Each structure stands twice: as C-alpha cells, then as structure tokens.
C-alpha cells in the first residue's frame with residue numbers, strides 16, 4: 471500500500487477503510503504507470519528526432535526564419551519571393567534541407583543525380599510518405615499515385631505495357647506539334663504589348679489538344 475493513500479483519503483474527507491485504501495492505491499499505481507508510459511513514448515520520440523537531426527546534418531539548409539516556423543513563409547508568394555529563392559538555389563544546387571515548423575524536415579532534391587536513385591528505388595526502400603500523400607487521398611482516391619504495397623504493384627504491372635516507350639514514341643510528334651502551337655501563340659503575344667501572361671489556360675488547352683489528338687485522333691483546333 472502506498473503511504474500517500476492515507477493522506478489522500480484524509481484530504482478528500484473520506485472515512486478510512488481497508489477497501490478504500492486498496493482501491494486508491496491501485497488507482498494511483500495505474501496513474502503512475504500511465505504517466506510512465508507517456509514519458510517513455512515522449513522520450514522515444516525525442517530520441518528518434520535527435521537521430522533524424524544527426525542524419526540530416528550533412529545537408530545544407532538556407533538560414534531559418536526562426537526556430538518555431540523553420541523556413542515556413544520565408545519567401546513571399548510573388549516574383550520577389552521567387553527571385554530570393556533562386557538566389558538561394560544558385561548556391562545549393564544538389565539538395566536542400568528545409569524545416570516546416572520546428573520538427574518536420576523536408577529534403578528537396580534538386581540535382582538529377584540525387585533524384586535518380588530515389589525514383590529508381592523499390593517501394594520497400596522509399597515508401598510513400600503518409601503525411602503528404604494523405605492530403606491528396608480525399609481528392610485523388612487510392613489510385614496509382616497514392617496506393618502502395620501489393621495494390622500498387624498489381625496496378626503498375628497492369629499499366630506498364632500501355633506506357634512502354636515503343637508505344638509512346640509515335641505520340642512524341644503530336645506532343646511537340648501541340649507545344650509548338652502554344653509557343654507560336656506566346657510569340658505572337660510577346661510581339662504585341664503583353665509583358666506577362668497567365669499560362670494556366672494556355673497549358674490546359676495544350677493538354678486538351680494533345681489528348682484529343684492522341685486518344686481520339688481528332689483535331690479540334692482548340693488552341694487557336
């Protein structure tokens with residue numbers, strides 16, 4: 471029996487009986503056990519975070535905004551921000567470490583030499599990140615992009631023949647034609663007084679044009 475139980479019963483103003491003493495002891499012990507487990511979990515998380523930080527130390531990172539925000543919101547969402555970001559990228563052109571908040575690191579791979587082994591790695595070595603892909607799930611469902619494990623392998627095997635290079639090669643000519651039409655449009659606009667333009671609609675139309683030509687063999691001239 472814990473010595474503190476008598477004191478606790480006295481504090482609660484409850485009469486002391488053997489049963490109550492035992493009950494309170496058991497409750498206190500459970501609470502202690504629960505707190506201990508919580509502490510252990512917290513320590514384990516801290517240890518894992520420490521190991522992650524040590525492994526990430528070899529990657530260069532731009533100066534952080536502060537310890538809480540990390541690199542969040544460091545660059546303005548306009549042209550100035552893009553130019554600032556480019557200045558940083560000019561110095562670090564292999565891989566960059568950025569912190570999203572105080573505990574979430576993000577490695578941005580810039581150089582093809584760094585991207586290639588990751589893209590070629592098996593799903594067991596480079597699993598999909600639940601946090602980032604989780605955001606897309608309600609939107610894209612459990613398709614080829616987001617699924618993993620056996621489901622992904624099965625779907626991938628079914629799709630592979632359709633995307634074989636030999637099958638895709640003839641379509642390259644169509645892709646290039648459609649892109650040339652878009653570039654021609656931009657050149658005409660640039661000769662006029664247009665200094666900046668919203669590319670979204672142009673690229674969407676170019677995609678639609680390519681799809682119509684490749685999938686339906688239909689030329690709708692939708693880009694003109």
Ligand SMILES: *[C@@H]1O[C@H](CO)[C@@H](O)[C@H](O)[C@H]1NC(C)=O
Pocket residue numbers: 546548549550551
């Ligand atoms: C970007 O935004 C900042 C702050 O809102 C502003 O000072 C700056 O002039 C903007 N840059 C451009 C190119 O619009």
